[in-house]
Amino acid sequence: MSANGAPARPIAIIGGTGPAGMGLALRWARAGETIIIGSRDAQRAEQAATAIQRRMGRPVPVSGMENKAACAAADILMLTVPFEGQASLIKQLKPAMTAGSILIDATVPLAAGVGGRASRTLGVWQGSAAQQAAELVPEEVSVVAAFHNVSAELLGGDNPLDCDVIVCSDDADAAQLTRELAAKIPGVRALDGGKLENARIVEQITALLIGLNVRNKGHAGIRITGLPPAAYL
């Protein structure tokens, strides 16, 4: 634990300088987490960290590193990159991943990645982007699928969100940790979405939400209703 009681265990946000990565960094920094923003370009990562610092208005444990260094320095890896960059980035980072790490994947295989529409998805042979990730990481690394359906714009704001995060993984402990991280974001409830294979559905929902956003000029999210309180974290 760090001096202020927050966990010193860092979260590396790989490819974290985009809107989703920056939004998560901001929200988790506010919750007292230690964050490493990763980028292909170390300088860009540092600038992103400085931007978070400035936004917070007080010194917070947020730093920036080149992706591989960020990966080596953390056991919790949050992946927020476009689908078209996901597989090659994971292959590149694989040697830097330490055994026992958790890779939280928020990748959505949008057809936009190959020049198609953001309201359509690509078929992924493994079933989902998250399952593709699981095939590429070292054996001792657990993959969790989460945060696909959270609006990056709203994450980057100051208001509590109004959405649920559905967490899918074959590793119950990794899923639990991820649900706890999700629940640290004000307004977010976390749900056990079952096995990693279910990520295929959660990923698709993002394409539906993008379509709703386009038609209605909004920042759509989802809430799951009808479950007992114990279902939500």
Add this chain to the structure above:
Amino acid sequence: MSANGAPARPIAIIGGTGPAGMGLALRWARAGETIIIGSRDAQRAEQAATAIQRRMGRPVPVSGMENKAACAAADILMLTVPFEGQASLIKQLKPAMTAGSILIDATVPLAAGVGGRASRTLGVWQGSAAQQAAELVPEEVSVVAAFHNVSAELLGGDNPLDCDVIVCSDDADAAQLTRELAAKIPGVRALDGGKLENARIVEQITALLIGLNVRNKGHAGIRITGLPPAAYL
């Protein structure tokens, strides 16, 4: 319009004696709609209609007919049958469908239909069960996908629901009519889910909700957040 001001235009609920069909019949009967419950067996359909009458405690325009007769007697056809029966039923009913009819399809291609799990889906060549339906109906019949994600158990109860209905169709008027029917169910908001091809995502969501129900003993539904009020009907 009928004497009590309700629309006399009937809604035929094809394969309507199951929980989802009976729930919709009940909710729409309460809203003053004229309902024909369809079943393979005319007598079973009549019994179902009598059950709704009894439940309402007052005479309501709810009748029961064999599926084909129900189909011929209505321009709004609500299909609530298991996926494994969908294609053959539509083929059988095709001659009875009148030009200008709307077929509202709530079919979910659950793997349970072929002995698999209800939390997994089957791949449908056309993309979704609704698109399969669209390929099978006469050209002058519009297909709308809706009501996949509404709990049949809660539909059959007396309390307002707490969920949204995402409506997908290539026919804007048919989609609008369906959204209006959805919004007649207390607690339901209807949303434009875009083209019929998007039904593939909405259908999958049901499998995810079934998994959530199994893990949490609930009756899960979804709400879409983050859209302006005008997005919801």
